[in-house]
Amino acid sequence: MYENLKKISYYSNDTPFGIWFVGETLCDEKFCIERHNSNLIAFEYIVDGYGTLEINNQVLHPEKGDIFLITLGSDHKYYSQKENGWHKYFISFFGPVAEVMVNQYLPPDTYLFKNCFLEKSFSHIFDIAYNCDDLQEIEDKLSVEVLKIFNFLRNRRMLETEDFADKIKRCIENHLDEEFSLDKLCEYMNYSKNHIINIFSEKFGQTPYKYYISAKINAAKDYLSNTNMTISEISNALSYSDQQYFSYCFKKETGYSPRQYRNHTKM
Numbered sequence: 001m002y003e004n005l006k007k008i009s010y011y012s013n014d015t016p017f018g019i020w021f022v023g024e025t026l027c028d029e030k031f032c033i034e035r036h037n038s039n040l041i042a043f044e045y046i047v048d049g050y051g052t053l054e055i056n057n058q059v060l061h062p063e064k065g066d067i068f069l070i071t072l073g074s075d076h077k078y079y080s081q082k083e084n085g086w087h088k089y090f091i092s093f094f095g096p097v098a099e100v101m102v103n104q105y106l107p108p109d110t111y112l113f114k115n116c117f118l119e120k121s122f123s124h125i126f127d128i129a130y131n132c133d134d135l136q137e138i139e140d141k142l143s144v145e146v147l148k149i150f151n152f153l154r155n156r157r158m159l160e161t162e163d164f165a166d167k168i169k170r171c172i173e174n175h176l177d178e179e180f181s182l183d184k185l186c187e188y189m190n191y192s193k194n195h196i197i198n199i200f201s202e203k204f205g206q207t208p209y210k211y212y213i214s215a216k217i218n219a220a221k222d223y224l225s226n227t228n229m230t231i232s233e234i235s236n237a238l239s240y241s242d243q244q245y246f247s248y249c250f251k252k253e254t255g256y257s258p259r260q261y262r263n264h265t266k267m
Contacts, residue, residue, distance in 0.1 A: 002026040006129050008139055011039070017097035019142045022129035024089050027051070027080035034077040035070075041102060042070040042092035043149055044078075045122040049086035053078040053111065060112040062086075067113045067153070069106070072099060089122035093146060101147075105154040113153055121148065140228050144237075148177075164189075165203035168196055172212050176219055179239050180212045217253045220246070224262040231258045 005023035012018065020040060025031070027049065046066045053060045053068050055076035062068045062078075070076060070092070080086040125145050132138045155170045171188050178184075182193055185208060189196060200208050216238050223234045232243045240246035250258050 001028045001031050004130075008129065008135065008142065011094055015095050017095040017143060018093060019139050019146070020092040020094055022089075022091050022125060022142065024087075024126055026087050027085040029080070029082035029085065031085065032077065032079040036075050038070060038072060038074045038076060040070065040092045040094060041072050041098050042090055043146070044068050044070070044088050044090040045116070045118060047087040047089065047119055047122075048084075049080060049088075050084045051078060051080040051086045055111050056109070058109075058111060062112055065115050065117045065119075067116045067118065067149070069102070069111045069113070071102060071111070089119075089126055091122075091125055091142065091146065101150050105150045107157060113156075116152070116156075118149070118152065121145065121152075137228075141233075144223075144227055144229065165199050168200050168208060169204065169211065172208060173215055176212070176216050177237060177239050180209055182208065213249075214253070217250060220250055220258065221254075221261065221265075224258055225265045234258070 003023060003025045005021055007021055008019040009015075011020060021042075044062070044067065046062050046064055046068075048064050050061065050063045053062055053076065055070070055078075056074050060068065068078070072094075125142060128141045128145070129138060132141070152174055155174050158166075158170055168185070168189060171185060172180075175184075182196075186193055186196060197207055200206075200211070204211060206214075220234055220238060223229050223237070224231075229237070231247070235243045235246035238246070240249065247257055250256070250261070254261060256264065
């Protein structure tokens, strides 16, 4: 077994939201974690392999592309299959804000989220933890990444209950960190381009692409107002080709440069 683990901050009852550990594990047949009345919350992402999670009287089988959730106060045990052991990333966190997010963003008594395929996101989390020197900067960036995962899981849950136009909308929102591709959107939704454009435009009065542009600008506004991410980091997070192009697009839509908008909203 191989594990690379980094402690980000120390547990404190006075911290509203804190990042505890980030790591990567290559599991063998000896890998087994068992906790009773767990004092942490964690997302574990399976890059590859197969294993078993026993949690709160449920027996689940996380495999490639899945996320499993460890909740506060849970009794759990998880272990890897002997022949095809897990390769996984994990991030653990704590605090009352984290508990609220679990309760409000995720369905109750649900610990396994199938076919998420967020390897890029979890690899990025690992890179942040190990390639930044400033601990406060690391924790700020990782907090943003955890929020993205919660949003992804919440939006995916909503996709299952909304009508088709809303499903398209949520699918677009789940992929704001990628360049827009109508072909990919058709693949995700399993419908033709004309059908998707017509259904979406009829309900929302704009094409999927125009909504994608406005949603990215709204996400940028949120980052500028509520995080300490640099303009360059926001540009990268939203898949703009470079900071200059991001600034051009943002000003075209809002009338402000990103820096002017941040200064204005934080006055």
